[in-house]
Amino acid sequence: MERLKNGLKVGIPIGLGYFAVAFSLGIVASKAGLTPFQGFITSLLVNASAGESAGFTVISEQASYLQMFLITIVANARYILMSFALSQKINPKERFIHRFLLGYFLTDEYFAMAISQTGFADPFYSYGAIMFAAPCWALGTALGIIMGNALPFRIVSALSVALYGMFLAIIMPASRKDRNVAILVVLSCICSYLIYRFTSLSTSMTTIVLTVALSALGALIFKRKEEDDE
Amino acid sequence: MSRTYVYILIMVLTVSFIRILPLTLIRKPIENRFIRDFLYYVPYVTLTVMTFPSMVLATDNVYAGMIAFIVGSFFAYRDFGLFKVTVICCLIVFILELLLI
Structure with missing residues (x-):
């Protein structure tokens, strides 16, 4: 209850x-x-x-x-x-x-x-x-x-x-706890803005493409230790 | 008329399939390190891309959206929590648009 x-x-x-x-x-x-x-x-x-x-x-x-x-x-x-x-x-x-x-x-x-x-x-x-x-x-x-x-x-x-306010309340505390998440969040903002500004890709396509690309990049360069898992 | 219901049915089945299948199929923790790290970062990238620049463009006045994004980020960073951050963002837009439009 x-x-x-x-x-x-x-x-x-x-x-x-x-x-x-x-x-x-x-x-x-x-x-x-x-x-x-x-x-x-x-x-x-x-x-x-x-x-x-x-x-x-x-x-x-x-x-x-x-x-x-x-x-x-x-x-x-x-x-x-x-x-x-x-x-x-x-x-x-x-x-x-x-x-x-x-x-x-x-x-x-x-x-x-x-x-x-x-x-x-x-x-x-x-x-x-x-x-x-x-x-x-x-x-x-x-x-x-x-x-x-x-x-x-x-x-x-x-x-x-x-x-969007709700989304911020998820993203920001995680960025504060984990510097690598913070870097990915900033990168996501920049890439998302550039795609919006210079291409005609829809928001849903942008979300798919950037999620796959940046999360893979994160997994490659910011390797996490076992004890980081929650 | 009945065609509309067929369209709706296709939408419902397809979207439910996409959402439910991975969640019910994968019950054990994934061992592969790359996939685990990848999935750890997915939600943050997805939510960020959906928030920016969409949040700024969602309001009638771009500056109101921009300031709501910046101030909302600040309070969210300070751990104000879902409810307070959301209310703060809405109030900022409402007040600023009263002044700006």
Whole structure:
């Protein structure tokens, strides 16, 4: 119970951020011709911002089912890496259902939560956040389809940094503890900016390419000792 | 109408497969040093690339986003925790945009 409650507390800012993002996602969905119910179902079952907006584009273009399959893989490829990373963070003795559920609800935010814990990740800490944030995501999408641009733009703008604030709260303490992580974080910022500035690569592609390249570079030059493992 | 549901179904199955498979397939700790170090660095690189420059571009005013990024990083570095850092970032953007726009 205590663990669920602690998770729920983290779930509130996640849910509010989700609501704002889902709301704007709803506007994309309505342009693609989805009903509020269809948007609600999609967000309830998919839980992916980039993935869903890419999918809605496919629906609006009435492209082939194969194209839907491929674009879903590309837009969500970072979850393959995250799922691998998270597999090492879960107690090998944990029951299958917990691995299944943590996988099913693997989003950037829930992933960040799970990784930020010391030792093995506690599934119930994640469930606490999911209980609040997942309905926010689905309802936000449905409301976005219904209400369009009704929410004041200032509120939308302020809420749009909520998710990133969370990311910072994961990255920075780790950078402080581990100098090699700090160097990789700075490098990631520089590379990410250069790619954004000088190429037309999408954000999801940039994330995939840089994650593979810089993490491999880190593993090659910053070898960690056994006792560094948490 | 029914085509839309087929699209949604493909999306749901594909994304769930990607997320669940590695997590359920790999139950033992990985022995290979390179892969272990690689996976250790993955989350930090991924989250950084997704945060910058996207965070700065997400707000209506670029400077509000920039300052939220810098101040948010500072408080995060000082171990203020998820909830406080998130609220600080949102408030900075809200207040600055009241003044700037």
